[in-house]
Amino acid sequence: MSEQPGMPSASAGATVTAGPPAEGSPPAGREPVVARSREELHAARRALTDGDVAVVMTMGALHEGHATLIETARQRAAHVVVTIFLNPLQFGPREDLSRYPRTFDSDMEICRRAGVDLVFAPTPDVIYRDGDPGVRISAGPLGNVLEGQARPGHFDGMLTVVAKLFHLTRADSAYFGQKDAQQLLLIRRMVRDLDFSVKVISVPTVRESDGLAMSSRNMYLTESDRETALCLSRALRAGAAAASEGPSAVRRxxxxxxxxxxxxxxxxxxxxxxxxLEDVPEWYRGEALLAVAGRVGTTRLIDNLPILVGPQGGALEVFSDVESAGA
Incomplete structure (x- = not known):
């Protein structure tokens, strides 16, 4: 969601180019400080004074996609904070919060390998001190389509906790994956509309060797489910391959x-x-989001691909024009 504090600039969503770790970054393999309470977080955060601070927000069950976010942040920022918080506000009445995997030990190993400075791993009563919050951030109309239509209230809960974690971590930058494209768009809109002093940076989707987008939900897939799930990424690649022919050809x-x-x-x-997030018309030429969601077995999966529609069209890693991407 590193550089200096302030509103996202025109390059905030560009593909991040890997480089040497920022001066002062902790060596990989060093034990991160773990904060469980607000007081512990504030004390640990006060010690990070020699450079900018990046945050990577997670709900746990970390995988190599998260590791890429963390490593990219570490290459750009002096310090990296990772939050591990399973946010109950993001789960609807038909979604089983208790089923979500808890893998704190392996999560910490990923943070350790990546050289994370500080891990904030609170319980719900730390984040929501009075229980269910009476005031939440509304995602607005953009939160009611696509994933928002399938998961009512999900994006309100997501933005509420992201806003709180921005305040609590006091990060200069935050890194999010392109895989959650609608979430990324809404976070950027919140940062712009509510004047948060944080720079939001997108990182390309990380995929398994067979093309499946990395997700904590992949562990729910049986072997046959996983083979079925590959149709999602194959469909996106097929659509991108037809991008030079126009929107109808992509969809077809x-x-x-x-x-x-x-x-x-x-x-x-x-x-x-x-x-x-409105359907592009047939005459449209430019960057567009090709997105798919579906259920395989008992698991709901999402995937997307930024593409360029029109002559020389094809797949992109992330959107190049931040203004058009809602930064």
């Missing part, structure tokens, strides 16, 4: 892959403008 190519996999129950496949 992607759908052709999905209809050949009847075991995947698709919620949506859309080609939308990255700032408005």
């Amino acid at each position: 190519a992607a759908r052709a892959v999905l209809v050949r996999e009847p075991l995947a129950l698709i919620d949506y496949l859309v080609l939308v403008h990255p700032a408005t």
Whole structure:
């Protein structure tokens, strides 16, 4: 969601170029400080005075996708804070919070390898001191479509905790994955609309060797489920390959892959403008978000691909034009 504090600049969402670790970064393998309470967090954060601070927010069950976020942040910032908080506000009545994997020991090992300075791992009563918060941040209309339509209230809960963690960690920058494209857009809008002094940086989606987007939910997939789930990334690649022919060709190519996999129950496949999430018309040329969501077995998965529609079109890693991407 590192550089100097302030509103995101015109390059805030560009692909991050890896470089040498920032001067003063802790060596990989050093034990991070673990804070469980607000007091412990404030004390540990006060010690990070010699340079800017980046935050990577997680709900635990860390994998190599999270590791890439952390390592990218470490290459750019003097210090890295990782939050591990399973936010109950993001789970709807039909979603089982108790089923979400808790893997704190292995999470800490990833943080240790990446040279994280500070891990903030609070319980819900630390974040929400009076229980269910009476005041929440509303995602607005952008939070009611796509994932928001499938998971009512999810993005309100997400923005509420992200805002609180921005305040608590006092980070100069925050790193989020392109995989959660709608979440990334909404966080950028919140930062801009509510004047948060943090720079939001997107990092390309990290994929398994077979193309499956890395997700904590992948551990729920059986072997046969996983094979079925590959249709999502294949559909995105097929759509991107047709991008030079226009929006209809993109949608048609992607759908052709999905209809050949009847075991995947698709919620949506859309080609939308990255700032408005509205379907792009046939005449549209420019950057667009090709996104898909569906259920494989008992697991709901999402994936997306930024693409360039029109001549010389094809897949992108992240959106190059931050203004069009809602920064």
